[in-house]
Amino acid sequence: MSRTRDPESTKRNILAAAKMEFATKGLSGARVDDIANVAKVNKRMIYHYFESKENLFKLVIEKAYLDIREAELKLNLEHLDAKSALETLVRFTWKYYLDNPEFIRLVNSENLHHARHLKTSKEVVQANRNYVGLVQSILDRGVREGEFRDQIDPVNLNITIAAIGYYYLNNRFTGSIIFEQDLMDSEALDKRLEFNIETILKLVSR
Amino acid sequence: MSRTRDPESTKRNILAAAKMEFATKGLSGARVDDIANVAKVNKRMIYHYFESKENLFKLVIEKAYLDIREAELKLNLEHLDAKSALETLVRFTWKYYLDNPEFIRLVNSENLHHARHLKTSKEVVQANRNYVGLVQSILDRGVREGEFRDQIDPVNLNITIAAIGYYYLNNRFTGSIIFEQDLMDSEALDKRLEFNIETILKLVSR
DNA sequence: TATAAATGTAAACAATTGGTTACTTGATTT
């Protein structure tokens, strides 16, 4: 049966279109008209369901964070030895950024705006708390197994794992110009991933 | 003598105001009127000297790159042993990002726009070529001194040195929320710098 | 089945935007 009305699908379409629009053009550059056109809904519906452009952005960035944290939990890193778990996490983080370039763009936008949309989001804070705990448990296990150094700060390790992927991909356009090579060709990408794994493993090894 | 007209100072004021405006609000979010007000010049002067908002942005981002590359050259890393040279470079990069947060924001904006303003800038490419050469020479020296591993890719090393500082500072707002600590308090900043030096030195060591 | 609530459309609005026009004032040159 073909329903002529479908509020859930309308909301989903708006959110998906908004995510791409905000990621491509930033918060200021994004156009509500364009979001409506891509989502194939009347512009009025955006205000009906999401109140304002600003609030729509808030929901988009919140969902983006919850999505990546959820994907990380699915890795089931508890079942691996510490070294494999850490390598898996580095690989995952890289691949996630590579497959979801919108995530990086959205995080940049949110930081340009001093994270004002995320400030009130308890859910995102909790999801991240679990994530830091996960990395801490890998570190503990690595120490017990005699593989990792003691006293490594899990937050700084987390940040570095993200950083070495994020920066490369975020700055792929300026990078490809100033380094005079295509940073996005598959050979360069593979090489970078291996480089990153090496960086992290050397950092934690005894 | 007080000159009522001073084109050089007018241009300088416009460029300085534009740099801050673009860094704070991005290319789309920046307002030509605001740049004119901050620079204390008539809006007409911006178009007189810089043609368009877009072209003004181009000059701002070009100058930003030339400035950092120039500052790096002043470090005179050739006179240091390889390990000290590399540590100095990591410290410098961190401090430069810390003291010039506009640089990070501008690079983000340029990447959001697929680096279209930098594409035609021969000068920036040349400046960066010198920079990669500098890092390569440090690596060579380190190998000769028996301190560094062989075959380290200078471009990926460069990218990683930048990444570990850039990401932390770029995402300081979202980071302070999701990690539930002020990433910008001086203790956290010192700790991060030491962490980064350790990361790079462990990466290159034999 | 009548009715109210939810879902949707079209058009318009007030404010803002990058950019321009028409004009004035100061400095330099011959």
Place this chain on the structure above:
DNA sequence: AAATCAAGTAACCAATTGTTTACATTTATA
């Protein structure tokens, strides 16, 4: 000192923007 050009001002414009108003239609419910 006249003339010419560069530097500067104020007001305005057409286009675009996020948001709203007024209205129509579908769906669920009493």
